[in-house]
Amino acid sequence: MGAQEKHLILIGMMGTGKSTIGRALAQELRMPWVDTDELIEKRLQMSIASFFQKEGEPAFRQIETEILQQVLQRSPHIITTGGGMVLKQENRDQMKEHGWVICLTAQPEILAKRLHNDHSRPLLQGKQLQAKIEQLWQERAEKYQFADWQIDTGRHSVREVVNQIAEQWKGIG
Numbered sequence: 001m002g003a004q005e006k007h008l009i010l011i012g013m014m015g016t017g018k019s020t021i022g023r024a025l026a027q028e029l030r031m032p033w034v035d036t037d038e039l040i041e042k043r044l045q046m047s048i049a050s051f052f053q054k055e056g057e058p059a060f061r062q063i064e065t066e067i068l069q070q071v072l073q074r075s076p077h078i079i080t081t082g083g084g085m086v087l088k089q090e091n092r093d094q095m096k097e098h099g100w101v102i103c104l105t106a107q108p109e110i111l112a113k114r115l116h117n118d119h120s121r122p123l124l125q126g127k128q129l130q131a132k133i134e135q136l137w138q139e140r141a142e143k144y145q146f147a148d149w150q151i152d153t154g155r156h157s158v159r160e161v162v163n164q165i166a167e168q169w170k171g172i173g
C-alpha cells in the first residue's frame with residue numbers, strides 16, 4: 001500500500017503539539033484532518049475531563065479504541081490522537097497497519113511549560129506537573145517506539161515540523 005492510500009497519523013505525549021501540527025499539515029497536504037479526542041467528546045456530549053471523572057479511565061480507553069477503529073475505515077486522513085492512544089497493543093497494531101505514524105516528542109520541561117494552567121487533561125491535574133509528565137513518559141516511552149518517524153517539536157518551529165513531515169510524506173508516496 002503506498003503512502004497516499006494510508007492515513008498520516010500523529011501520536012505523542014500531551015502537549016507535543018499534535019493538534020497544532022495536524023491542522024497545519026492538513027492545509028499543507030490538502031488532506032482532511034480528524035482528531036480522535038474531538039470525536040470522542042462529540043460522541044459523549046461531554047468533555048473528556050468530565051467523562052474521566054464520571055466513568056473513569058478504562059471506560060475512556062474503550063471508547064478511544066472504538067473511535068480509532070471507525071476513523072481508520074475512512075479515506076486517507078491526517079489523524080491526530082490522544083497521548084494515551086498508544087497504550088493498547090491493539091491500537092498500535094491498527095495504526096501501524098492503516099497509517100504512516102509520526103511520533104511528536106518534546107522534553108518534559110517544555111511540555112510542562114506548555115501545559116501549565118491546563119485544566120482539560122485529567123491525568124495532569126494537581127501539583128508537580130513536570131514530575132507527572134516524566135513519570136508518564138517513563139511508563140510510555142517504549143509504546144511510542146513503533147512510529148515510522150519522529151520529530152522533536154521542542155527544537156523546531158511549527159512551520160519546520162510541518163515542512164519536514166510533508167517532505168517525508170511526499171518522499172514515501
Ligand code: S3P
Nearest residue numbers: 013014015037082083084121122
Ligand atoms: C491523554 C491525552 C489527552 C486525552 C486524555 C488522555 C493521555 O489527549 O486523550 O486526556 O492519556 O495522554 P492529548 O494528548 O491531545 O492531550
